[in-house]
Amino acid sequence: MNFLERIHLDTVRAVDQHGTMTAAAKSLNLTQSALSHSMRKLEDRLSIKIWLREGRNLVLTQAGEHLLATANRLLPQLVHAEEQLGQFARGERGTLRIGMECHPCYQWLQKITAPYLREWPSVDFRVKQEFQFGGIGALFAHKIDLLVTPDPLLRKGLHFTPVFDYEQVLVVSADHPLRNEKWVIPRQLGDATLFTYPVPQERLDIYTHFLNPARMAVRRQKVVETTDMMFQLVACGRGVAALPRWLVEEYASKYPVVPIRLGRRGVRKQIFSRRS
């Protein structure tokens, strides 16, 4: 078994194309002798004749015709497969699966990646935001190739690359009582309604870096799915939110909202990324 090798398909095809075995050999960068030997071995092992030797040229037998048809069907597929693997090698193909543990980063990421995707149409790009076992889990299970997160898991041998700094700020409407404050202290939010993304509290910076340390809480917390919705609600005075300053600045032209520093020093964060 396993008699048929690529060389045989190549040979049958080349002989058919170039007429003679000698020409075929040249086209394959081999000697006529090499092809003769390898085909003879195939013929022996299968105990069939591929060609009839008629004078000084070769005439395909029925089995040979069949083999030629097979070669014509399979070889292009092999070549195609190699080309595609080459594309993988050059990064021209494949799916870059990005996991994101920071909600508003999606828009930032799209802005970054759009020109790249336009240039490499065969590269696919997928963003996941829901992970069964957390971002790190997805990374290790090879569900994603890259994890973007504000909360890197600090374990030995686990290296995260800082991507950019940002400041987490409070967002209030332009006519909110706190609108002119340089900064706020936790107690000032005691009566507020806080809009957050639908993630656990331990991943919300305003809790971990601001409210919890002061043992304070807001009156109400409401979950909002999208960034736009959050700005809308804040803008019409229904509550406050905590978001990156760059995001607030971007939305400031669209909604009447104001960013305010959280605490005297502000809450400074970094976005990290880690490759699989």
Add this chain to the structure above:
Amino acid sequence: MNFLERIHLDTVRAVDQHGTMTAAAKSLNLTQSALSHSMRKLEDRLSIKIWLREGRNLVLTQAGEHLLATANRLLPQLVHAEEQLGQFARGERGTLRIGMECHPCYQWLQKITAPYLREWPSVDFRVKQEFQFGGIGALFAHKIDLLVTPDPLLRKGLHFTPVFDYEQVLVVSADHPLRNEKWVIPRQLGDATLFTYPVPQERLDIYTHFLNPARMAVRRQKVVETTDMMFQLVACGRGVAALPRWLVEEYASKYPVVPIRLGRRGVRKQIFSRRS
């Protein structure tokens, strides 16, 4: 180029099936080392990773997944091709193209071949009766594999195998004036209408072996396409025909016809066959 070989497809597939490279190696009758080496070489040449080495097992990369899909698609086709070539080898497949230069032999041939064809359904069988350059020409151009003819071409190095003897006889209706003759001489046909197959006179035995040597001719010759038609016409007394005795005997139960020897000694012929 030409990096991808069968072993690589086999390996990827076997590893996927058996879980580990060691098990895959066993299934391919190779050592783990062999697979490791050959796959590493492929990875190097394509500069891609097929697997990620995770602890003590292998996880396919995207390129690897792609290669696996390719293997799953192509390998069965290769195996199938080998099987079919094997069938050619064992004579279980293929088309036996038989050329026939003797019209009524077709029925005889079908009787011979029917049981064989029933047993080997994947063997195809084709009979040609019209040749652009004659039976021998078709044979040498590999248009047919076997030539059945009553008129072998006697050339040096050209060997025909005699298949069976037959006697060419005159066929007349059961109430024909000649019906009781032991044999006829050419002159007795001077006034007859002769039915023949649509072939040139030099291939009609009644001319070459009977009429021509005596410089005689029939009054009329009419061409008939089928054997059945010929017997019908003879039976109702519209004329006579010259056919093999075995054929006349077969049809005698169906039509009221009588065979009569051509000349005192009869016209004895042989059917020959020759393989391509």
Add this chain to the structure above:
DNA sequence: GCAACCTATGACTATCACTCATTGAATAAT
């Protein structure tokens, strides 16, 4: 911590794919 698994790797080897040189045969040219 040990045993039982993996895969990777270097060194060595045997195989076999390939080349070289030649033969034999069929065309084509003289």
Add this chain to the structure above:
DNA sequence: ATTATTCAATGAGTGATAGTCATAGGTTGC
């Protein structure tokens, strides 16, 4: 006819390389 080309087949020899062996480096599970 005779010779020159142009094929494929073939045997002998070799060189590349696919394979084995032995071992190292890891991970997993008991």
